[in-house]
Amino acid sequence: MRVFLCVRHWLCLAVLALVPLALAGCGGGGGKTGIVEGTVTIDGAPANSGEVAFTSGGQTVKGLILSDGSYRATGVPVGKAQVAVLSATKGVGGPAPGTPEIKDMGAKTSNVTNPIPIPAKYATPEGSGLSTTVASGTNKFPIVLTK
Numbered sequence: 001m002r003v004f005l006c007v008r009h010w011l012c013l014a015v016l017a018l019v020p021l022a023l024a025g026c027g028g029g030g031g032k033t034g035i036v037e038g039t040v041t042i043d044g045a046p047a048n049s050g051e052v053a054f055t056s057g058g059q060t061v062k063g064l065i066l067s068d069g070s071y072r073a074t075g076v077p078v079g080k081a082q083v084a085v086l087s088a089t090k091g092v093g094g095p096a097p098g099t100p101e102i103k104d105m106g107a108k109t110s111n112v113t114n115p116i117p118i119p120a121k122y123a124t125p126e127g128s129g130l131s132t133t134v135a136s137g138t139n140k141f142p143i144v145l146t147k
Helices: 002-024
Strands: 033-042 051-056 059-064 070-077 079-086 101-104 130-134 137-140 143-145
Touching (some): 033 051, 033 130, 051 070, 051 130, 070 079, 079 143
Parallel strands (some): 033 137, 033 143, 059 101
Antiparallel strands (some): 033 070, 051 079, 059 070, 079 130
């Protein structure tokens, strides 16, 4: 009987020790994200196609640029993000080189017959010179590009 009580006591202690760890794992897993939206302009005119890519913590999240220049990317990790803007004529449809995980968040398509090319200097997060800090909720980030 004494052995049974001892085992039961240790079992209860083990369960009590594991409950906080189990609760800490709840919450959707993966950290906080935000929404980033805005308008992409090139020399003052709205871009009419392409993608905006936000890279943070080894993850890239993209949003499509619509014909009015607006874009929206959802699920962008909270914190500092490097930004790339990809032309519809190049780079769209596949992951950028060196990006370990891609979440394509473009829900709408932009059917443009004459896409305005995005200057190549903005095609990589490292070379674009663009960055932003993403917070939970909706973030406004207008992107002003020059040729």
